[in-house]
Amino acid sequence: MAGELSPIDKAKFVAAKRAADMVEDGMRVGLGTGSTAAWLVRCLGEMVREDGLKIKGVPTSTRTAELAREVGIEVISLDEARWLDITIDGADEFDGDLNLIKGGGGALLQEKIVATASDQMVVIADVGKEVETLGAFPLPVEVIPFGWQTTKALIEETLISMDVLGRQTSLRMNGEVPFMTDEGNHIIDLHLSRIGNARQLAMVLNQMPGVVENGLFIDICDVVVVGYGDGRVELRDINAGTIEEDRLDFVEEDNLFTDLMD
Numbered sequence: 001m002a003g004e005l006s007p008i009d010k011a012k013f014v015a016a017k018r019a020a021d022m023v024e025d026g027m028r029v030g031l032g033t034g035s036t037a038a039w040l041v042r043c044l045g046e047m048v049r050e051d052g053l054k055i056k057g058v059p060t061s062t063r064t065a066e067l068a069r070e071v072g073i074e075v076i077s078l079d080e081a082r083w084l085d086i087t088i089d090g091a092d093e094f095d096g097d098l099n100l101i102k103g104g105g106g107a108l109l110q111e112k113i114v115a116t117a118s119d120q121m122v123v124i125a126d127v128g129k130e131v132e133t134l135g136a137f138p139l140p141v142e143v144i145p146f147g148w149q150t151t152k153a154l155i156e157e158t159l160i161s162m163d164v165l166g167r168q169t170s171l172r173m174n175g176e177v178p179f180m181t182d183e184g185n186h187i188i189d190l191h192l193s194r195i196g197n198a199r200q201l202a203m204v205l206n207q208m209p210g211v212v213e214n215g216l217f218i219d220i221c222d223v224v225v226v227g228y229g230d231g232r233v234e235l236r237d238i239n240a241g242t243i244e245e246d247r248l249d250f251v252e253e254d255n256l257f258t259d260l261m262d
């Protein structure tokens with residue numbers, strides 16, 4: 001039942017539901033990856049089925065593509081869409097400038113390509129993802145499998161030369177085998193605790209041979225919709241410099257929520 005959901009799940013749900021209201025008929029929509037983004041896809045699916053909303057979705061992972069099709073959203077590729085009106089995605093951390101760490105779900109490469117090809121990137125997150133300084137969440141770096149141990153060592157040396165706190169790195173695993181991204185790459189997680197200069201680190205990492213992309217999203221996100229476990233949502237808009245507050249009643253009144261949880 002709905003009442004059994006944790007406050008974090010409720011927070012994710014209200015953030016997703018509020019962001020779904022930003023999607024209009026005819027839009028090409030980037031669909032993020034992760035548990036919060038999955039709520040968004042379900043909300044949009046309901047709007048397509050029940051309200052006749054007409055959108056085309058560009059998923060950022062095979063997981064999201066499957067879910068989007070399942071709930072009735074028309075799926076197209078980024079190359080078919082070329083440019084998107086909006087991308088809505090989750091995040092692992094966001095700071096006061098709306099810079100992000102993403103890639104906890106391993107989809108950072110497609111997520112960054114899709115978000116960058118959008119008029120607007122909206123992040124949906126529970127309030128626990130808000131940080132003063134990025135870095136407590138391990139920073140994912142996507143690397144090609146060829147020579148990954150050499151790339152890992154190079155990253156460690158660079159972290160030392162940049163005087164970054166906490167220089168441990170680990171290859172992400174999927175059970176006994178290295179985790180594989182949708183593009184057939186591996187992920188090295190950087191355990192840094194605190195990233196002093198995220199902009200510089202993002203640039204340095206991407207210059208290394210073997211590195212495909214890193215999970216720092218700098219100056220990409222426009223709006224964060226922050227969800228709280230009691231149903232409140234806040235919209236933080238970096239361009240307008242505003243914070244809007246709203247409240248959604250998710251337990252009694254939302255059919256999607258109760259249907260899914262029953």
Ligand SMILES: O=C(CO)[C@H](O)[C@H](O)COP(=O)(O)O
Pocket residue numbers: 032033034035036037089090091092101102103104105106107108111
């Ligand atoms: O970047 C991501 C996937 O690559 C996700 O957006 C991020 O990990 C947040 O996930 P969740 O919504 O499940 O907390």
